Amino acid sequence: MSSATASRAEDRPRGVRRTVVRAAGPEPVTGAGVPAAAAVFGAVRRLGAPFRDELVTATGLSHATVNRQVVALVAAGLLRERPDLVRAGAVGRPRVPVEIDVERFGVLGLHVGLQQTTLAVGGLRGNVLSAIDVPTPRDGDPAVALAGPAARLRRFAAARPGRTVLQVGLVVGGRLSGERNRLGHPRLGWDPAPLAEIVDRLGLPGVVVVPQIEAVAGAESLLSPHVDEGSTLHVYAREAVGAVLTVDGRVHAPTGGPGTISHLPVGGDEPCHCGRTGCLEASAGDSAVARAAHAAGLVRAPVIEQVVAAAEDGDRRAHDLLTARARLLGNGVALVRDLLNPDRVVLAGQAFTRYRPGLAHVSESFSRSTALPPISLQASTFGHALQAVAACTAGLRPIYADPLGAVARAPARRSL
Incomplete structure (x- = not known):
């Protein structure tokens, strides 16, 4: 089931299973009102391999809260401890840093451009593991047009086995309605269609939909500290x-x-x-x-x-x-x-x-x-890799906002 902001029930076509579609722009994952797990995970992402006391300083949370979140994130497979980084000969109880576990989970990205569609596999640090470009199909029905790239994305991801998909970022041009429940693209010949139905027909796990320019801005603001x-x-x-x-x-x-x-x-x-x-x-x-x-x-x-x-x-x-x-x-x-x-x-x-x-x-x-x-x-910052980064980052947003929740939904996801 896809995750995020729901289209209104009365807008959902009959006969289509209930799908929740995210079409929101970038949101920060630190600061007031952010869940403690998200704040800790975000601080680890930014700092690399910090100690727990460094996470206390970075998040403003108590030592007890930070420790609880680290334990939960390690148990979920999102973080891993690095005892090998502890300085030899240290006096007293050793302090063990933690870092993002880069082996267990991943995201998929699908960036639909006018001429080319980018398929990408990404890691939890915002890095692109692999990406290819394919021609954008020309079909008046967006669900039909996107079915081919979605199937190819599944095959492309299968070439990198061993990771569990937590989210799929779908980046689209064209126009989303004000309620963000209908998508059209005049230059591709797409008449506005229900976004929930389009996503349901892709057969991809956990799709998050983001408009093209918002995905680009989201990648820059999330991964480039100067913006x-x-x-x-x-x-x-x-x-x-x-x-x-x-x-x-x-x-x-x-x-x-x-x-x-x-x-x-x-x-x-x-x-x-x-x-x-x-x-x-x-x-x-x-x-x-x-x-x-x-x-x-x-x-x-x-x-x-x-x-x-x-x-x-x-x-x-x-x-x-x-x-x-x-x-x-x-x-x-x-x-x-x-x-x-x-x-x-x-x-x-x-x-x-x-x-x-x-x-x-x-x-x-x-x-x-x-x-x-x-x-x-x-x-x-991203040069020619921009489309792949933007698509993967679109999928990372919900994970960064609720890392433990993302893993809790993972059993329903397919393995890469």
Whole structure:
């Protein structure tokens, strides 16, 4: 059974078994109101192999509470003691550090992009153990379209036996309804459909659904310490573009659903599916650049990787196409930054990171376009692994929030 925020009972179609679907953005796992087990587990994750007194300092919990939680987490197989790290010759009762047990449990990730879908297997530290990309199926029914990648994910995970699946992160683009119980994706031809029914038909254990840009922001805020305080504007660009604001690690999620920057007017004559021209996504997405390069005879096929390879091999025209895209992105980022005025801006996605010389042009265009005081742009920590990390991190969120509860549900999960 999937876990998380429930869709309303009256919205659930008849004949479909009860499924609870999570579509929530990132939430911190330390601080007031956080369960003691989650606070201790989160502190161990951040500190590596701490002693119990270090966990007391990190969490603000009592020694007795920390010890009870450590004992429970070790018994559950989430933590393990490391007596081999105790300094030889220590006087008195030895202090034994603990660390996350990386062998017993894991998560699966499925990131659905416009052109490519990423399948990933991840560990409890937020690390990706293995990942592959497959073409995104084109089918008007999202449940049918996702059935193939879900089956392939099960086979892909089976190649790494010995771990128990605690959660599966499903990261999707398109549009979730304000209640987050219906999913549609016009560019993939998906009409809005009940999210619970889609998830039920995947046949995967413990699915947690997170919108694409929120999953990207969640990975950064969870695994990158420089973006977990204050306000951060996360901008994602690859085939699609998106932006979201986080405040102290929490996504700003309006009740009516997330906004969009896809149709910001940044110039250009590329037609958009909305009927206009010059929209940010239509002008700066991978397909637009690849089509332009192919039409100019620079590459054999309209594939963005070929354009980047040509630019890296010294083709000036390919370089110019990519830098023109970078300037459009910089202009778009400036428009959003001026509207929200965040403490920092993080750029994620291969449109920013695949061609490294382009980042300088993003920054230059941003500086020229913004009306606010200068601010440095930060590139994503994860580079080309972003989609796999985001999908695995989406699955980790419920585990970090309730580690003992996640293991209690594990007997119903399949082994990797």
